[in-house]
Amino acid sequence: xxxxxxxxxxxxxxxxxxxxxxxxxxxxxxxxxxxxxxxxxxxxxxxxxxxxxxxxxxxxxxxxxxxxxxxxxxxxxxxxxxxxxxxxxxxxxxxxxxxxxxxxxxxxxxxxxxxxxxxxxxxxxxxxxxxxxxxxxxxxxxxxxxxxxxxxxxxxxxxxxxxxxxxxxxxxxxxxxxxxxxxxxxxxxxxxxxxxxxxxxxxxxxxxxxxxxxxxxxxxxxxxxxxxxxxxxxxxxxxxxxxxxxxxxx
Numbered sequence: 290x291x292x293x294x295x296x297x298x299x300x301x302x303x304x305x306x307x308x309x310x311x312x313x314x315x316x317x318x319x320x321x322x323x324x325x326x327x328x329x330x331x332x333x334x335x336x337x338x339x340x341x342x343x344x345x346x347x348x349x350x351x352x353x354x355x356x357x358x359x360x361x362x363x364x365x366x367x368x369x370x371x372x373x374x375x376x377x378x379x380x381x382x383x384x385x386x387x388x389x390x391x392x393x394x395x396x397x398x399x400x401x402x403x404x405x406x407x408x409x410x411x412x413x414x415x416x417x418x419x420x421x422x423x424x425x426x427x428x429x430x431x432x433x434x435x436x437x438x439x440x441x442x443x444x445x446x447x448x449x450x451x452x453x454x455x456x457x458x459x460x461x462x463x464x465x466x467x468x469x470x471x472x473x474x475x476x477x478x479x480x481x482x483x484x485x486x487x488x489x490x491x492x493x494x495x496x497x498x499x500x501x502x503x504x505x506x507x508x509x510x511x512x513x514x515x516x517x518x519x520x521x522x523x524x525x526x527x528x529x530x531x532x533x534x535x536x537x538x539x
Contacts, residue, residue, distance in 0.1 A: 292325040300338055304349055307331060311347045485518055487525050491532050496524075 295303060310320045321328040340349045515523050
């Protein structure tokens with residue numbers, strides 16, 4: 290017998306089956322394991338109809354304190370399940386009502402803080418604020434010019450400076466935007482490495498042998514530099530360096 294078959298038969302048949310297995314030497318744990326039903330479930334079912342396990346006989350027998358009769362086993366079991374369900378319902382309903390009541394209070398609290406403003410009213414308020422801002426700016430400028438109080442002069446002038454800066458930025462918006470666009474474009478410019486070139490057209494005249502005094506470190510660095518460009522003569526590198534220096538600072 291498996292769990293499905295065991296649960297389909299009435300409690301009297303379940304009781305007979307379990308007692309028979311116990312009589313054959315099986316333990317309640319093994320019986321539950323074989324039919325895949327928790328032993329606690331079996332004990333609860335039989336206890337609900339007044340049957341307890343007798344340790345000496347190892348059989349489920351009628352509890353003498355119960356007035357249930359064999360013919361009423363099934364009805365008593367059903368009554369027990371109904372009672373359990375009623376207890377669950379009685380416990381659940383107050384919780385549901387309490388949750389509903391709390392949600393209604395929360396909704397009421399939010400509604401108190403919600404103020405619906407018509408679209409026309411919003412537009413009028415915004416226009417009024419802009420108008421007041423303009424009037425306040427003009428008022429501050431006027432007061433700063435006419436007010437001779439030395440203690441209040443710097444405060445007024447500071448307000449004017451802030452407003453004038455804002456207006457100046459607004460007037461120069463297109464220029465600022467163009468500068469930012471140019472700056473962003475510079476980041477995308479691909480930088481090409483500078484290649485060393487010798488302009489032979491500038492190397493004119495005969496070769497002049499002369500002695501020029503220079504510093505040791507400078508000369509050593511130049512030698513290292515010229516080793517990187519062995520395709521050019523040292524004389525040409527020195528000549529081009531002198532020409533570019535003179536053209537730059539002439």
